[in-house]
Amino acid sequence: MQSETKTAFAHLPQVTEPRNPGMALDLDWVMRAQANTSAIERRAASLPGRRSVKKDYQAAWLLKAITCIDLTTLAGDDTVGRVARLCAKARHPVRADILDHLGVSGITTGAVCVYHDMIAPAVSALDGSGVPVAAVSTGFPAGLSPFNLRVAEICESVTAGAHEIDIVISRRHVLTGNWQALYDEVSTFRQACGDAHMKTILATGELGSLRNVARASLICMMAGADFIKTSTGKENINATLPVSLVMIRAIRDYHERTGYRVGYKPAGGISKAKDALTYLALIKEELGDRWLQPDLFRFGASSLLGDIERQLEHHVTGAYSASYRHAMG
Numbered sequence: 001m002q003s004e005t006k007t008a009f010a011h012l013p014q015v016t017e018p019r020n021p022g023m024a025l026d027l028d029w030v031m032r033a034q035a036n037t038s039a040i041e042r043r044a045a046s047l048p049g050r051r052s053v054k055k056d057y058q059a060a061w062l063l064k065a066i067t068c069i070d071l072t073t074l075a076g077d078d079t080v081g082r083v084a085r086l087c088a089k090a091r092h093p094v095r096a097d098i099l100d101h102l103g104v105s106g107i108t109t110g111a112v113c114v115y116h117d118m119i120a121p122a123v124s125a126l127d128g129s130g131v132p133v134a135a136v137s138t139g140f141p142a143g144l145s146p147f148n149l150r151v152a153e154i155c156e157s158v159t160a161g162a163h164e165i166d167i168v169i170s171r172r173h174v175l176t177g178n179w180q181a182l183y184d185e186v187s188t189f190r191q192a193c194g195d196a197h198m199k200t201i202l203a204t205g206e207l208g209s210l211r212n213v214a215r216a217s218l219i220c221m222m223a224g225a226d227f228i229k230t231s232t233g234k235e236n237i238n239a240t241l242p243v244s245l246v247m248i249r250a251i252r253d254y255h256e257r258t259g260y261r262v263g264y265k266p267a268g269g270i271s272k273a274k275d276a277l278t279y280l281a282l283i284k285e286e287l288g289d290r291w292l293q294p295d296l297f298r299f300g301a302s303s304l305l306g307d308i309e310r311q312l313e314h315h316v317t318g319a320y321s322a323s324y325r326h327a328m329g
């Protein structure tokens with residue numbers, strides 16, 4: 001197994017990406033963005049049916065997926081204890097005997113993602129691990145609190161120690177075509193983030209059309225997003241493959257035009273290992289290997305890790321354990 005694991009990771013360069021500084025709003029570019037819904041849906045439908053990687057190669061890609069998970073808890077009944085358990089899982093996402101068998105050590109999840117009040121406990125529980133803390137912000141999930149409070153919330157979360165801020169956009173700016181307002185909003189949020197990296201949540205399930213998703217993606221990148229993210233996990237429809245195709249093609253266009261690589265985070269409803277493999281294949285095909293690193297790709301997911309761990313356990317032992325044995329928090 002060790003050689004396959006190394007092979008799957010070896011081609012990925014270990015480089016630090018310069019941050020996307022954003023650019024002036026280019027409305028002509030935004031208005032030219034279209035989305036051919038039937039072609040996108042056809043391509044998306046063909047993805048899960050493909051022949052998947054098997055055996056040791058599959059295990060290697062599942063380990064890769066783990067390193068890209070923003071391990072998330074966003075519940076009203078979150079407690080310091082639950083967050084501490086989640087952080088322990090982020091530090092050691094897979095049982096040591098399984099990792100030993102696979103010849104891998106020292107992997108962690110990409111980040112832990114929490115509400116503001118849980119930042120300090122998460123920072124403390126992750127001290128020394130190198131795992132960043134992401135905080136959802138700006139009146140998550142609806143983003144309808146007063147604008148000055150949304151900006152202040154970002155500042156509070158950065159002061160509390162969050163390394164990454166997941167902001168939500170005002171969906172109404174997209175639905176009414178008020179692109180200038182969306183650009184101004186996201187630019188202000190980016191300024192408030194300072195050195196913390198900003199993920200912009202589009203809440204694509206509420207944007208009405210794939211064309212709106214394409215346009216909102218471009219606006220967020222022009223306003224300085226480090227990542228564009230599909231969903232809060234609280235919309236009726238969260239991450240999907242068609243939406244992902246539109247967003248990652250916008251990322252590709254933005255890179256071709258500006259030279260800056262923006263990250264991608266599908267979030268909400270991704271809970272199965274096989275879905276994670278489909279997303280990784282999609283990223284590899286559309287954006288290339290460079291985007292298969294945690295600085296440019298994350299899964300926003302609360303339960304995906306449990307299913308991946310079950311699949312790895314099956315790969316090593318030949319048996320499945322019950323999902324309750326893989327609790328996250």
Ligand SMILES: O=C[C@H](O)COP(=O)(O)O
Nearest residue numbers: 233267268269300301302
């Ligand atoms: O950003 C992450 C999502 O809130 C997690 O959604 P999930 O619970 O459906 O995995």
